[in-house]
Amino acid sequence: MIATNEKLLLDALPQPVISIGSNRHVTYANFAAQEFFGSSLNVLRRQHIVDVLPFGSPVISLVERCLDNSLSFNEYGIDLTPPTQIGGTNNGRMVDLHVTPTEHEEGNRQALIVVQPRSIANHIDRQLTHRGAARSVSAMSAMLAHEIKNPLSGIKGAAQLLEGDAGPDGVELTRLICSETERITGLVDQFEQFTETHADINSPVNVHAVLE
Structure with missing residues (x-):
């Protein structure tokens, strides 16, 4: 689990940040991520990564490789429209993102996804x-x-x-x-x-x- 001081730091960031555990479920999402995905932290924690990201998203395989091999990745121009919002006003949410592994005292590896939404000019x-x-x-x-x-x-x-x-x-x-x-x-x-x-x-x- 993410420590309290780390949560305070993540919640202060303007970029959406979401953490995925070794069981591929969401373990944490800062305030910006909760707003981005349109769900509260309690709801997100009950969801598997495939329930949060678009169907067939390349981010899913990046998270798998990050957790299995402890590797970091940068990807650009990814459509990260949540499945629950496809077809709505937020459809086509292009972002850049960074996926990096984090290790905790319990020995539980997690994948931290930092999302950088594309600018209005790009859109x-x-x-x-x-x-x-x-x-x-x-x-x-x-x-x-x-x-x-x-x-x-x-x-x-x-x-x-x-x-x-x-x-x-x-x-x-x-x-x-x-x-x-x-x-x-x-x-x-x-x-x-x-x-x-x-x-x-x-x-x-x-x-x-x-x-x-």
Whole structure:
């Protein structure tokens, strides 16, 4: 267990600090860590490390290696969103952290995790990067839709011209070509709805027809 004077020192730190025992359960969390993980010390002490950290978090393996081999680690840009807060307003909590072993009089080794939340500037930069990627995908989708619909229009027009000189069997084939190009064009139109360049078209509808 962490001594009283050590607890006072840890509680005074602005960075979240959490201690994991050899049984992989939380043994201590300072005030900043309790606020970060959104749980009191009594609640955290009843939890296993996998209950505190995100599923599949690389921090879990770092703690294992720290406890088993008495090694220290530094990791940067880790998503440390608690499982209970995923999908909420705190989703995507990027942090830097330091994991180090500590030995106590009882011979019980513990892993001390010191969390350094990323600055607001880092968080904004990450959001802008994601938005830029989304815009790139949207622009590419619009370009692909345009490139697909243009040749489809040409194919349909050519089929309609051939229909006038075609025999009965040829007419059936040209009409099949026209119907298939219209079907693909409809699919592309639906795909365009996911792009930012697509403008919504509002028009009156018969509510009875929609309900039917």
